[in-house]
Amino acid sequence: MKLEIGNFHVKDVVFGETTNYKEGILTINKKEALDYVLEDEHITEADLLIVKPGDKVRLVPVKEAIECRVKVDGTTLFPGVTGDVAPVGNGRTHALKDCSLLVVGKHWGGFQDGLIDMSGEGAKYTYFSQLKNIVLVGDTDEDFEKNEQQKKNKALRWAGHKLAEYIGSCVKDLEPEDIETFELTPVTKRAEDVQKLPSVVFVMQPQSQMEEMGYNDLVYGWDTNHIVPTFMHPNEILDGAMISGSFMPVSSKWATYDFQNNPTIKELYAEHGKTINFLGVIMSNLNVALDQKNRAALFVAQMAKSLGADGAIVSEEGYGNPDADFIACIVALEDAGVKTVGITNECTGRDGESQPLVALDEKADAIVSTGNVSELIELPPMETVIGELESLGRDGLSGGWANDEILGPSVRKDGSIIMENNAMFCGDQICGWSPKTMKEF
Template sequence: MELHIGNFYVKDIKFGDKTKFENSTLTINKEEALSIVKEDSHITEADIIIVKPGDMVRIVPVKEAIEPRCRLDGKTIFPGVLGPMYRAGDGVMHALKNCSVLAVGKHWGGFQDGLIDMGGEGAKYTYYSGLLNVCLVADTDEEFEKREQQKKNKALRWAGMRLAEYLGNCVKDQKPEEVETYSLPSITDASRDAKLPKVALVLQAQSQMENDGYNDLVYGWDTNRMLPTLMHPNEILGGAVISGSFMPCSSKWSTYDFQNFPMIKKLFSEHGKTINFLGVIFSNLNVALDQKERAALFVAQIANNIGADAAIVAEEGYGNPDADFIACIVALEDAKVKTVGLTNECTGRDGASQPLVTLDEKADAIVSCGNVSEMIELPPMPTVIGELESLARDGLSGGWSNDAVLGPSVREDGSIIMENNAMFCGDMVVGWSTKTMAEF
């Protein structure tokens, strides 16, 4: 299996008569792009707004981020979701780099939605402030989703994917600036260096909801319905997985994150040098205790069966999923697989609480990506895209309508106070993070 991703680096985005990529500039025919968005009759109103790094703009509620891409064979970039099923991670794709499509609610949000500041102090809290963003700002007629804390927002997220594919197709017939090639020999291939440790990456995707429409999808299949399985890392990078709409936002992995998963790319870069990269054990996060135990057992037995010496476990979420995270690490350690965990933590607003719901002495190598409850206070922004009041009104995971001590999240002057929880994909467990640890 060999995946080639041809990269086109976008330095500017503007509107024009024709959607095209020329001289490092992406030009968008707005009317044509909106016609792609409005293919779904549930979308009642929509607009596209371009924002750039450093713009004094606040975007909320942000629901999803997608990298614009296309496949040269004409297949959809998200098999089993936007089109027929095929095995992702093989063949040739083209990608517009340094930019994303953001799906933004025009009026209504939920606790899985987040906030992005493109400029000022708040920009440092999320990777997406550094991208050129095509904001799809839309509303729907789906009354059953309004005022629901755990909204599905399928219409907006699917529209964002269609828009990303439409934009990506403008470079289908062009020559890329560079080509990334991802190839991994089989686990039994004799070319592997037997002296190097064999390492697997365990991804615990968001899958806690037993109702349809909330969880991450693999080839369009709800991850709540699956058992841990071995996947080729190319499948993740190639569009096999899309983000869900349940996880508190700072903990969430967007579809853009899956398309570009930095930890996967790092393990690829070390393959044959410091490690033998075996692949991805794609796991899930469960509700009941027996489900958690079963998933941990499956992860450990897969790791043993492929001969893993070590594993990295990455958790999408916190709280209840911590039980899955720790159980998985313990099961791997019991199976003689040395394991490192990647997660955020919830130590409370004062930083004094237990960091994970469940702990174990065998989980002795964990990388923290930050505290979801860290307080963030930001001044007013001259421009707001979406609806600022959603942070306070709609139960976003880091916002509130009123607090006895702190008052409302959204103040009359437009300044905000919130927990890191509401920063869009802010904890960057996937590997974007530039955070560091300090001892006091």
């Protein structure tokens, strides 16, 4: 499979008479874009805003992030979601780089929603503060879940996916500024010099624990709760096969943007044929029952061994219960003779002294940490809030609270906040580009 991603590097985003891209400037006709969003009868109100790095803006509750793109051949960007199921990972896709489309609730948030600061101390905690962001902020008629801690956020998330394709269409027929090429020949047909290199597989564990449909990540529009570990071409992940879900504590989530730009996949590609033979991706799952966890781990290990893997990277989306899947997978791979490195965040408590993972094993002796989800963060008031600041404390965001006996409320009367790192939107970036590191004492 050969995927070409034609990049258009956005220098600025503005509103104007027509939606177009010219000389680094992305212009959006705001009315036409909102009319398109409001075609969904479940969207009761919507607005479109632009925020840029350095703006004195706080966004909350943030529900999703997507890179605006278009398939040059006219097929759908997100098969099974924005259109019919169709293969991805081949051909040409055009992408608007250095910007993202954020979906923000006008009022209601939940466990899976988070916060982004575009400037100040809070900006360092999330990658999305570095991007020029087109912000879709809206509300829906999904009254049945407004007061629920766990929300599917379907109407708003789907609106974001469709709008990302709608905006991306403006570069469909343009010549890209540069092209990234991702190509792997079939595993059994690679050149002899490549096959002599250490073979590495990337094991991804997307959120898939909710047995009720609508909360989990999607693969080709199919709920990942239904899948067993499956071998996928990395191009599929980079090209729209995966959609972010609405269940995981938000700092631990992979946004759809993270699937589209997964830095671990890109780094493995960069080393392919030089230092490693990149075999591809085993898309595993996260389970509830212990026997399901062990069974999935055995599937992964058998698949990796059959592919001839010498090494593996395992990355879990989330923490807590998923830690058992994460460690079981690492142990099964090590038992199969596959040297394995894990990528995960930790839940070590506000004081940093608790056990970092729910499950541990001495065979999991090479783990890259992306930080402590429970770390306390205090941030001053922000000049502008997009969404509703009160949602951080009112609606059960994973890092916020209505009131704490010692710390008081997450949202203070002056607009300053205190919260756990948990509430930073995709803040731990377990996909591979976390800015955090470790100190040894």
